[in-house]
Amino acid sequence: GENVEQHPSTLSVQEGDSAVIKCTYSDSASNYFPWYKQELGKGPQLIIDIRSNVGEKKDQRIAVTLNKTAKHFSLHITETQPEDSAVYFCADSTSGTYKYIFGTGTRLKVLA
Amino acid sequence: SAVISQKPSRDICQRGTSLTIQCQVDSQVTMMFWYRQQPGQSLTLIATANQGSEATYESGFVIDKFPISRPNLTFSTLTVSNMSPEDSSIYLCSVVFEGGFNEQFFGPGTRLTVL
Numbered sequence: 001g002e003n004v005e006q007h008p009s010t011l012s013v014q015e016g017d018s019a020v021i022k023c024t025y026s027d028s029a030s031n032y033f034p035w036y037k038q039e040l041g042k043g044p045q046l047i048i049d050i051r052s053n054v055g056e057k058k059d060q061r062i063a064v065t066l067n068k069t070a071k072h073f074s075l076h077i078t079e080t081q082p083e084d085s086a087v088y089f090c091a092d093s094t095s096g097t098y099k100y101i102f103g104t105g106t107r108l109k110v111l112a
Numbered sequence: 113s114a115v116i117s118q119k120p121s122r123d124i125c126q127r128g129t130s131l132t133i134q135c136q137v138d139s140q141v142t143m144m145f146w147y148r149q150q151p152g153q154s155l156t157l158i159a160t161a162n163q164g165s166e167a168t169y170e171s172g173f174v175i176d177k178f179p180i181s182r183p184n185l186t187f188s189t190l191t192v193s194n195m196s197p198e199d200s201s202i203y204l205c206s207v208v209f210e211g212g213f214n215e216q217f218f219g220p221g222t223r224l225t226v227l
Contacts, residue, residue, distance in 0.1 A: 043218035
């Protein structure tokens with residue numbers, strides 16, 4: 001990938017509400033899209049990923065959707081909890097290169 | 113699950129000195145990378161650590177400033193040389209495990225402050 005835009009930069013939601021973070025990529029050759037959660041003082045943790053041959057993937061309260069035509073992919077967190085508060089990064093990559101281009105990050109705050 | 117460790121976890125250094133950061137994995141990996149994360153910023157790839165040969169550096173990063181070694185499949189070091197306050201960052205190693213697709217897993221990071 002060459003450029004990944006991520007929005008919003010900060011997001012505050014009430015506990016129990018949903019949160020959506022969106023990323024846009026520019027390289028049409030990108031085919032792998034991971035999402036990372038980074039808590040304060042820790043390294044990024046891979047929470048979910050999607051490959052370009054599927055449009056949606058779900059794992060309990062988190063899901064990722066991919067629109068290849070529009071070059072958008074989004075992270076959806078439902079029933080948010082205070083422990084979901086962290087910085088979330090999207091990235092894109094092309095298989096075989098292993099090189100990631102990261103988005104600018106979204107600071108999510110879940111208010112109890 | 114596999115463990116990725118980094119040493120030191122944090123350090124405070126004087127300008128002009130050098131610091132070597134270690135990354136150790138307890139499983140076989142195919143790829144190892146080093147990233148920099150400046151305060152409040154995203155992650156920027158410094159280089160790919162190649163086993164037994166010179167690392168592959170990204171644009172803007174040079175071997176003289178960030179020498180990297182990878183003597184075997186599970187261990188790598190990154191040195192930050194001749195440090196200045198602008199080098200204050202979190203330095204992270206990441207790996208792709210053997211048999212993995214493209215997933216990168218990160219170590220806990222080394223928080224460096226240069227005075």
